[in-house]
Amino acid sequence: MSEARNEENGSAGTAAYVDRIVAAALGFAEMASIALGDRLGWYRALAGAGDAGLTPDELAQRSNTQPRYAKEWLEQQAVAGLLTAVLDAEPLGGPSYRFALPAGAAAVLVDEDSLEYTAPVARMLVTAVGHFPDLLQAYRDGGGVAWSELGDDGRESQAELNKPWFDQRLGAALAASAELHAILSRPGARIMDVGAGFGWSTLALADAYPGAEVVGVDIDEPSIRRARENAGERGSSGRVSFALADAGDMAAPGSCDAVFIFEALHDMPFPVRVLSAIRNFIKPDGAVVVMDEAVADTFAPAGDEVERLMYGYSLLVCLPDSLSTPGSVGTGTPMRQATLERYAVEAGFSRVERLPIEDFSVFRFYRLHV
Structure with missing residues (x-):
């Protein structure tokens, strides 16, 4: 029996x-x-x-x-x-x-202006699967598939997914933190957006804080070109600027009031190096904010839909992109708070605070304190 x-x-x-x-x-x-x-x-x-x-x-x-x-x-x-x-x-x-x-x-x-607009998810994943032979080779030899290899479909789908959230919700989200809002509202505040992509986050920052000088920085030339075009179409060229550069080469010590990294730190092959550079050029009373995926605090089997989606992105896009650079730490898309805290401390920050910003797509905001 x-x-x-x-x-x-x-x-x-x-x-x-x-x-x-x-x-x-x-x-x-x-x-x-x-x-x-x-x-x-x-x-x-x-x-x-x-x-x-x-x-x-x-x-x-x-x-x-x-x-x-x-x-x-x-x-x-x-x-x-x-x-x-x-x-x-x-x-x-x-x-x-x-x-x-x-x-x-x-x-x-x-509707590209809708907060529910999710068609680009399909475009991103199908584009990544189109590089399946390259992914197989990377998984075997430890290399990767760089973001640039995904071409415009990859760039555009990423930008289109986040654009309505930046346009419609970013200003109010940042204002939810009184201390952060005060820093960003300083007359003549200098704000840097690291990993700006097509510039939608940079433009949203400039709209929310018109008294600030806002600069978007990215190492991807096609993205910066599109960011400048987007700024021109919005009539924002005089209030924002975009630079094709490494953020570490863009500012003097103690020159920035605020630095943002929107959904980009987990892709970076050397996040501690980037954060160390930011730690150098942020003012002692400035703010560093990282927006990244709202994954669980620890790994556990049978995760929720956000966890499953982020592992999907990591397998097909983010981890191969990061590992395409030799020596990369290979963070992966599910960058948990403990990992960010470790990077921040190694870069010289004192602590990481989870900001009181809820229901912002699938993202979470952290402030890194000097």
């Missing part, structure tokens, strides 16, 4: 594990289909059609794509529950349908 029961339990466990893998396969395939719809402009075309929806031929015509592919994608999206399908006609060749975005979907898939 005991052997039979164990066999039955094992069979049930195997079936459950198969279900888990099938569910993951469905998620992977549907994520790739979302990336297709995003990059081909199909979701935007559907959003433009409103409740009336589009036929495959209409979608193909509006997006300059092929009707047969459009038909297959529309049907797949409807089967997956990502689109609605309404019977349009029943010609001799069989029924035809019109397809539309359901209520609320445009905010997630199309």
Whole structure:
């Protein structure tokens, strides 16, 4: 009886594990289909059609794509529950349908100003998987896949995910800390944004604190070029500046009132070196703020969705990027508070404070005290 029961339990466990893998396969395939719809402009075309929806031929015509592919994608999206399908006609060749975005979907898939805009997640992950042979080689020999190798799809998806949060929530989030807000509000305050990317965080800082001098710094030339373009389009070129440089070469000792690192420290191959440079040029009464992933304080099996997503990013993007530099410490995306505290102390800071900023996407804010 005991052997039979164990066999039955094992069979049930195997079936459950198969279900888990099938569910993951469905998620992977549907994520790739979302990336297709995003990059081909199909979701935007559907959003433009409103409740009336589009036929495959209409979608193909509006997006300059092929009707047969459009038909297959529309049907797949409807089967997956990502689109609605309404019977349009029943010609001799069989029924035809019109397809539309359901209520609320445009905010997630199309509206780049929406806090719920998450289509770039699909683009980022599919772009990373496109480098699968390089990832395999890196995992074998200890090398990596640099951020620059992901190209514009990687850069743009990262920037688009964070932009609405910076635009709409950053100023209020920083004002939640009275002491930090006072520092940033100093007349003529000098603020540096390290790892500025496309500059959305830099521009948000300048909007929130118009009396400050704000400079964004990054080592990625295409990102800095786009940041300057974004500043020009917003009419902010006179209030902010962007530099293609290592932050450690950008400031004299004791010259900055505040320094920010937004979702970038865990990618850096030598975080202590960066923090040591910042420790040198921050004023004694200044503020250093690191925004990074809101992961659990310690590793534990069966983590929540944030933990699972960050490990996914780490496997495919962040850790390979960091390890593409020889000698990197290889932090990885799930940078826990204890790790940040260790880096900060090694760099000469006295302590790390978790700031009272909640519900800011999947991020957490820390202040490093001199």
